[in-house]
Amino acid sequence: MKINLIILSLALLLLGNTALGTISVMRDQPDSVYLFTYATQKNSGTNGLHFAWSTDQQHWMAIGPEHRFLFCDYGRWGVEKRMISPFLFKDLEGTWHCIWGLNEKDGAFAHAESKDLIYWKPQTYPIVAENSNCLEPEISHSTSSGEYRISWLGMVGDKVQAFSSNTRDFKTYSPTRDMPLSSRLNERVKVILNGNPETGTVRKVSRELVDGLIKAQQLGAYKSQRWSESSKTDSIRFSSLKPLNASIVVDQSKSKKISDLLIGVFFEDINYAADGGLYAELIQNRDFEYDLGDKEGKDKSWNSQKAWSIKGDKATLTIDTVSPIHINNPHYAIVEISSLGAALVNEGFDGIAVKAGEKYNFSAFVRNPDKSDKKLLVCLRGKNGEILGQSSIHVSSAQWEKVETELVVTQTAPDAYLEIIPQSIGRMELDMISL
Structure with a gap:
């Protein structure tokens, strides 16, 4: 335990010029700041959700930089798990909602919600367009109907059109309708971060919220450092440890009997391993459903x-x-x-x-x-x-x-x-x- 505390203390000191330095800067800032939400197109857009903050919307400080606070889980592993043009929105009950495009071909968008932008509930992927894709989704709220409107852009032939669907709970959605392009919110803005232009949404938030994001990034960096440890640095990490000599006496009279009925099963689908199913099917394409x-x-x-x-x-x-x-x-x-x-x-x-x-x-x-x-x-x-x-x-x-x-x-x-x-x-x- 003492060793872990020492390592944690050292990690915090090492991070002093980055995340902790940001925290010290934050303490001198107003009660509210601006939060910029974005996703880069690096690695085919699979890096996930990032945040940056500012007091004047001119000078921005990336948290991390580019620490991933939310990862898209749509599609198979690799380049399909993309996050395109995320849009952040806070509802009337204080819950944050993030929606984003998934790719250039599917008629669905992704939705996730969180109270603190750190811990997110499971994602959903509503299918809202059958004959077009779903790009640059946005959320707005109607005080008269109490509904949230999701709007997006879709390609129909060679034309870009706007569509929308309403929801009250982000679980069920109304049928998709056409809407004028001029009715879109178009709240996304361009921001220069570390010399690079990024596109996203800006929201005014409490300083405490951004403090929490920075601390979450700091903890993530510490965990990443621990996960990357190897025996190469044992001589440094354990330099203060002294040799320990011990004598161990085994009392065989207190041994536990192990049942011979305990059987473990490991199954992995490699090549044809699962083609016949787990019930040992010998007929291939037995239902004529290969496609x-x-x-x-x-x-x-x-x-x-x-x-x-x-x-x-x-x-x-x-x-x-x-x-x-x-x-x-x-x-x-x-x-x-x-x-x-x-x-x-x-x-x-x-x-x-x-x-x-x-x-x-x-x-x-x-x-x-x-x-x-x-x-x-x-x-x-x-x-x-x-x-x-x-x-x-x-x-x-x-x-x-x-x-x-x-x-x-x-x-x-x-x-x-x-x-x-x-x-x-x-x-x-x-x-x-x-x-």
Whole structure:
């Protein structure tokens, strides 16, 4: 404890020319000062929310400088977690609200609120524009309606238009409406900080609020210093410590028994690790929901027919969405057979690994538009076409029906594939195929 106190004291002294120096300056300032809120475009705009303060709006002192008080958590890790043009607003109850743009393409903005600008509640990302983006959002309050109006700029074609939506609680929002560009607040200003122009909002705040921000930055700098410590400086940090000799006697009679039933599970999705899910699914793209967008269009084969194919002549495989099992699972397969012998084939995840003597549970949702009783042969084959296990199911319902059967494998194979073979001509619809 004494060592930690000494280190903290030294850290405070070292910071005397920066944050602590700022505090001493603040003590000589008026009860209220001006707070400038901004976000730089450094590192693709991922540095987060920054503050600077001034007594005259001419000479500004950055806190940190560029200490991050709020970090955007929208998007995946890396360059997507951006904060663009933050706007700071204080409501009638004294709560601070910060909203900002997320990127140049999504029709949503970010919102976070705080009592002290240091501790922030979880962020939300309301979607307010379906056919345009959401840039430079602003907040204003209507005393007559008691509502807050969020306005923003959006690109519609090659034109910039203004839009707005109202809210009372920053949780639910009214439908988006067009608004004149001239009705915008346009409160953002340019400020020169350390020789660089920055754009943001200026608010008059109490000196105590800025004191708290500076102290938070100071504590953050101290923690950062502690986190960056390494054994390289042990000889300096622990130079005053004396050697300690101790004798330890172990009393084995007081040992605690450890249960052999305590099992830990670690799971990490690497490569194909999670592709089959945690329930050991062997069928790839079992619900026909693979989409090009899953891989940002980089894999052109990553579509609803990925891992599926038709084997044989006079048969077709198409994907439809007209009457799915559920709206959240819209795609399903339609197999048209005009000549017996064709099969719907799934390759699994780089093949289907099976073991001799093991039982494999097959299930699928099937619909038979023809309403006549039809038989499907379910077969596991090896890479050379040999049958490793097979069973059959009957389908007669014109509505979605779950069918199940069991396959007993006779040979071990690392690269089997699944065949579903209709035993009569006609149309069959399938979804949620599982093994």
